[in-house]
Amino acid sequence: xxxxxxxxxxxxxxxxxxxxxxxxxxxxxxxxxxxxxxxxxxxxxxxxxxxxxxxxxxxxxxxxxxxxxxxxxxxxxxxxxxxxxxxxxxxxxxxxxxxxxxxxxxxxxxxxxxxxxxxxxxxxxxxxxxxxxxxxxxxxxxxxxxxxxxxxxxxxxxxxxxxxxxxxxxxxxxxxxxxxxxxxxxxxxxxxxxxxxxxxxxxxxxxxxxxxxxxxxxxxxxxxxxxxxxxxxxxxxxxxxxxxxxxxxxxxxxxxxxxxxxxxxxxxxxxxxxxxxxxxxxxxxxxxxxxxxxxxxxxxxx
Amino acid sequence: xxxxxxxxxxxxxxxxxxxxxxxxxxxxxxxxxxxxxxxxxxxxxxxxxxxxxxxxxxxxxxxxxxxxxxxxxxxxxxxxxxxxxxxxxxxxxxxxxxxxxxxxxxxxxxxxxxxxxxxxxxxxxxxxxxxxxxxxxxxxxxxxxxxxxxxxxxxxxxxxxxxxxxxxxxxxxxxxxxxxxxxxxxxxxxxxxxxxxxxxxxxxxxxxxxxxxxxxxxxxxxxxxxxxxxxxxxxxxxxxxxxxxxxxxxxxxxxxxxxxxxxxxxxxxxxxxxxxxxxxxxxxxxxxxxxxxxxxxxxxxxxxxxxxxxxxxxxxxxxxxxxxxxxxxxxxxxxxxxxxxxxxxxxxxxxxxxxxxxxxxxxxxxxxxxxxxxxxxxxxxxxx
Ligand SMILES: Cc1ncc(C[n+]2csc(CCOP(=O)(O)OP(=O)(O)O)c2C)c(N)n1
Ligand SMILES: [Mg+2]
Numbered sequence: 001x002x003x004x005x006x007x008x009x010x011x012x013x014x015x016x017x018x019x020x021x022x023x024x025x026x027x028x029x030x031x032x033x034x035x036x037x038x039x040x041x042x043x044x045x046x047x048x049x050x051x052x053x054x055x056x057x058x059x060x061x062x063x064x065x066x067x068x069x070x071x072x073x074x075x076x077x078x079x080x081x082x083x084x085x086x087x088x089x090x091x092x093x094x095x096x097x098x099x100x101x102x103x104x105x106x107x108x109x110x111x112x113x114x115x116x117x118x119x120x121x122x123x124x125x126x127x128x129x130x131x132x133x134x135x136x137x138x139x140x141x142x143x144x145x146x147x148x149x150x151x152x153x154x155x156x157x158x159x160x161x162x163x164x165x166x167x168x169x170x171x172x173x174x175x176x177x178x179x180x181x182x183x184x185x186x187x188x189x190x191x192x193x194x195x196x197x198x199x200x201x202x203x204x205x206x207x208x209x210x211x212x213x214x215x216x217x218x219x220x221x222x223x224x225x226x227x228x229x230x231x232x233x234x235x236x237x238x239x240x241x242x243x244x245x246x247x248x249x250x251x252x253x254x255x256x257x258x259x260x261x262x263x264x265x266x267x268x269x270x271x272x273x274x275x276x277x278x279x280x281x282x283x284x285x286x287x288x289x290x291x292x293x294x295x296x297x298x299x300x301x302x
Numbered sequence: 303x304x305x306x307x308x309x310x311x312x313x314x315x316x317x318x319x320x321x322x323x324x325x326x327x328x329x330x331x332x333x334x335x336x337x338x339x340x341x342x343x344x345x346x347x348x349x350x351x352x353x354x355x356x357x358x359x360x361x362x363x364x365x366x367x368x369x370x371x372x373x374x375x376x377x378x379x380x381x382x383x384x385x386x387x388x389x390x391x392x393x394x395x396x397x398x399x400x401x402x403x404x405x406x407x408x409x410x411x412x413x414x415x416x417x418x419x420x421x422x423x424x425x426x427x428x429x430x431x432x433x434x435x436x437x438x439x440x441x442x443x444x445x446x447x448x449x450x451x452x453x454x455x456x457x458x459x460x461x462x463x464x465x466x467x468x469x470x471x472x473x474x475x476x477x478x479x480x481x482x483x484x485x486x487x488x489x490x491x492x493x494x495x496x497x498x499x500x501x502x503x504x505x506x507x508x509x510x511x512x513x514x515x516x517x518x519x520x521x522x523x524x525x526x527x528x529x530x531x532x533x534x535x536x537x538x539x540x541x542x543x544x545x546x547x548x549x550x551x552x553x554x555x556x557x558x559x560x561x562x563x564x565x566x567x568x569x570x571x572x573x574x575x576x577x578x579x580x581x582x583x584x585x586x587x588x589x590x591x592x593x594x595x596x597x598x599x600x601x602x603x604x605x606x607x608x609x610x611x612x613x614x615x616x617x618x619x620x621x622x623x624x625x626x627x628x629x630x631x632x633x634x635x636x637x638x639x640x641x642x643x644x645x646x647x648x649x650x651x652x653x654x655x656x657x658x659x660x661x662x663x664x665x666x667x668x669x670x671x672x673x674x675x676x677x678x679x680x681x682x683x684x685x686x
Binding site: 036037038039041048051053055056059060061062063064066073074075077079080081084085087090107108110111114 | 323324326351352354355356357358360361362364365366367368369370371372373374376390391394497498499500501502503504505506507508509510511514
């Protein structure tokens with residue numbers, strides 16, 4: 001893959017995210033892919049802060065802040081309103097956290113994509129409610145510490161499979177991405193831009209404060225998540241055509257990813273084995289789906 | 303053109319004439335026909351609007367907020383539980399200074415399920431920053447939709463217009479449907495001053511620190527205050543063009559009245575009849591119709607009631623632990639007036655219990671009989 005990141009910057013450096021936050025990186029790349037003819041909708045989340053307080057803005061396209069549960073619904077209205085005013089080819093991009101997507105906003109999101117509204121929904125998933133101080137969400141992985149899943153009682157449930165839920169709506173395009181693979185992310189956003197209908201992008205987004213990780217290691221963590229197959233990079237077209245877009249060079253043990261994060265520090269070797277088994281099983285399932293969709297499987301991938 | 307139509311369809315015709323561009327709605331009895339008819343208008347090309355069929359009322363209000371901030375004229379209709387579910391987003395609409403218009407069909411809130419009329423649903427949204435206008439007839443409903451956009455787009459606040467479940471929503475009355483060309487002259491297309499516009503990067507509704515917050519809220523209140531006069535002007539202009547003038551309150555046979563009935567919605571119609579009967583008997587009874595509840599028309603109300611001895615407020619609503627909501631608002635408005643009238647606060651007709659001319663007669667008799675109310679709330683026709 002050639003290096004292909006547009007130079008245009010639609011995010012200014014004055015944003016107020018914490019050092020090492022994945023969320024501004026994800027939006028910065030997405031805006032590079034989308035260009036100026038874009039309207040951004042920010043659902044209540046850390047991004048409500050990151051964009052800057054009134055009267056500042058860190059984003060160089062029109063931006064609407066909206067309520068926690070309205071990522072899908074407000075976007076539907078904005079798109080209709082823009083069209084009524086003659087802006088028929090403007091891209092509407094909703095940016096929401098995992099809480100706004102997996103939990104409180106899932107109803108409006110499900111309804112919007114069921115109607116196949118023409119917009120891109122980008123969830124930056126830092127795996128907890130970070131803005132309110134690291135409370136668990138249904139995106140928090142099994143075994144993780146948060147302020148509502150203390151070390152003595154870490155999260156007992158697996159992470160909700162949001163991509164599967166979105167794909168089950170048979171929408172034209174669903175994909176995962178991370179900031180460690182900007183070309184892949186940008187290619188997916190560009191692809192989404194050219195498709196009419198609902199597009200869902202799930203971006204893993206490291207949060208040094210919530211993950212108890214080093215700010216300088218956010219890109220490394222994103223890469224390890226992909227290389228360990230814990231967060232594979234793939235896309236699903238119309239709910240059934242699966243394509244893996246980045247194959248790990250060699251499968252890294254998931255322990256390497258987990259051990260760089262304080263939120264997993266309490267895990268015992270058997271816990272890590274349990275996570276590894278789950279990752280392996282899920283990866284095999286994904287590879288089988290890609291194969292069934294006609295993708296050629298590289299020798300390192302199986 | 304005159305047609306015999308139900309209140310819900312009067313709303314739909316008003317929306318069509320106002321050339322609304324985006325509609326989002328969700329079904330709830332007794333509002334459903336409003337949006338059924340609108341979706342037909344859209345499907346038949348009689349209204350060039352996008353109809354977004356969302357999955358809840360929370361999403362309804364979010365979608366019309368999105369459409370409005372993108373610069374489109376937006377509409378919705380709801381009732382009761384639907385309105386309650388919107389609550390959070392109602393604030394976003396008004397604080398966002400968006401000229402959205404919504405019709406709310408007054409219906410009681412459960413539990414027990416009750417689909418009949420009561421004003422507690424709309425009055426519970428009193429403090430959300432929406433202008434509230436109560437309608438008496440289907441004609442007024444249609445006329446108000448058109449005026450509501452003009453008011454909303456002038457002061458940049460959303461308008462809720464309110465009609466009674468069944469008594470108006472499902473009752474057919476003759477309604478004059480104005481001419482589209484005349485409505486177009488009266489209500490030109492919406493020209494938003496601020497909106498989400500590609501090529502013009504502005505941020506809306508971001509974090510506001512205390513140093514700016516008070517000023518934004520002060521301006522909202524000033525817009526509310528301005529809305530009284532604007533509603534009067536718009537109502538007068540509507541009268542000049544269409545022959546039916548409107549004001550924020552209406553004084554009916556109040557000359558030298560000793561007792562004045564104060565009420566809103568369809569009870570006004572019933573009260574008019576009773577006032578006519580009593581006047582025919584030589585009794586000095588008048589009626590003050592409250593069209594506007596938010597902003598509260600202080601000046602008009604004080605002016606209308608100056609010199610009146612007794613006021614009987616008829617509330618089809620309740621604030622639990624306080625009383626009838628129009629009555630308590632009216633008392634507050636009268637405070638400080640020289641020789642204010644004595645207020646008799648009646649509650650009647652909750653959950654759609656019929657309010658008949660006989661009920662209004664009883665209210666007048668009570669008010670005549672006592673110097674002041676014997677209780678904080680005078681409950682009418684309740685089995686104790
Ligand atoms: C209706 C409602 N409930 C609660 C909140 C408080 N709240 C704001 S952001 C947030 C958490 C957001 O979590 P997520 O979507 O994961 O985004 P993150 O903060 O992690 O970026 C919460 C609970 C709110 N704004 N609105
Ligand atoms: Mg989060």
